[in-house]
Amino acid sequence: xxxxxxxxxxxxxxxxxxxxxxxxxxxxxxxxxxxxxxxxxxxxxxxxxxxxxxxxxxxxxxxxxxxxxxxxxxxxxxxxxxxxxxxxxxxxxxxxxxxxxxxxxxxxxxxxxxxxxxxxxxxxxxxxxxxxxxxxxxxxxxxxxxxxxxxxxxxxxxxxxxxxxxxxxxxxxxxxxxxxxxxxxxxxxxxxxxxxxxxxxxxxxxxxxxxxxxxxxxxxxxxxxxxxxxxxxxxxxxxxxxxxxxxxxxxxxxxxxxxxxxxxxxxxxxxxxxxxxxxxxxxxxxxxxxxxxx
Numbered sequence: 001x002x003x004x005x006x007x008x009x010x011x012x013x014x015x016x017x018x019x020x021x022x023x024x025x026x027x028x029x030x031x032x033x034x035x036x037x038x039x040x041x042x043x044x045x046x047x048x049x050x051x052x053x054x055x056x057x058x059x060x061x062x063x064x065x066x067x068x069x070x071x072x073x074x075x076x077x078x079x080x081x082x083x084x085x086x087x088x089x090x091x092x093x094x095x096x097x098x099x100x101x102x103x104x105x106x107x108x109x110x111x112x113x114x115x116x117x118x119x120x121x122x123x124x125x126x127x128x129x130x131x132x133x134x135x136x137x138x139x140x141x142x143x144x145x146x147x148x149x150x151x152x153x154x155x156x157x158x159x160x161x162x163x164x165x166x167x168x169x170x171x172x173x174x175x176x177x178x179x180x181x182x183x184x185x186x187x188x189x190x191x192x193x194x195x196x197x198x199x200x201x202x203x204x205x206x207x208x209x210x211x212x213x214x215x216x217x218x219x220x221x222x223x224x225x226x227x228x229x230x231x232x233x234x235x236x237x238x239x240x241x242x243x244x245x246x247x248x249x250x251x252x253x254x255x256x257x258x259x260x261x262x263x264x265x266x267x268x269x270x271x272x273x274x275x276x277x278x279x280x281x282x283x284x285x286x287x288x289x290x291x292x293x294x
Contacts, residue, residue: 004036009032010103032077033077042116043117043287044071044113049120049127052124058264064123069277095206100130101130120134120144127149128151128214145279148230148241149214150236152236186264189265219247219249228255233261234261257271
């Protein structure tokens with residue numbers, strides 16, 4: 001794996017940002033990103049998004065793998081996550097927050113490739129961000145890939161006492177063992193000091209709005225899509241994803257697996273990663289770095 005360039009992304013790094021999402025560009029915090037690219041012309045820009053509460057450092061190997069496949073890749077931390085600006089609380093004030101973060105990361109790696117494909121890849125709630133972005137801003141997204149997107153309302157939040165109940169916040173009622181099949185992966189997750197399981201009321205509302213945006217955009221979806229679900233997932237409801245795909249009119253491909261919720265941290269992750277790369281190769285072959293028409 002080639003070594004990434006690690007940097008803070010700031011508003012104004014790319015003049016095109018100000019025209020991309022319009023009024024969404026207010027108060028953009030700095031984002032910590034790991035950017036990968038191999039020598040030669042990239043086939044397009046690709047942004048990788050972690051699950052809520054995590055950070056992009058957990059997906060650096062994936063970024064290197066996709067760069068080896070010909071993509072210019074950004075693996076970034078959402079605001080209030082990891083090393084991006086914020087207090088690692090995982091807080092989002094609006095559903096536009098993660099969309100704005102994705103847009104900044106995507107445009108930064110696409111700056112020298114204005115006509116090349118742009119692909120959003122996300123796991124868990126990062127997958128929902130990818131889906132909502134593709135639905136709301138099709139001019140910025142040629143395709144999305146989502147791993148176990150949690151499209152059903154929830155998950156439950158354990159509210160700490162009366163103030164937690166009033167404010168609508170608390171700690172996610174999701175155990176590490178529900179995310180991983182591998183005990184070592186669960187232990188690594190539990191010991192990672194950059195991970196937060198907190199979720200306040202505003203953030204919970206923002207996530208619900210992202211779900212609604214993704215689902216509402218299914219019928220009119222213009223981007224290509226590839227979704228991986230785990231049939232025995234204890235967090236994301238596979239039935240909700242199947243229902244979403246049925247609304248897209250065949251524009252989204254589905255892969256069902258026996259992996260754990262955290263696909264990238266499963267010992268058998270290759271059974272999902274290889275088909276994902278095949279999907280990208282099929283729709284965005286090397287040397288054809290202009291967006292193909294649907």
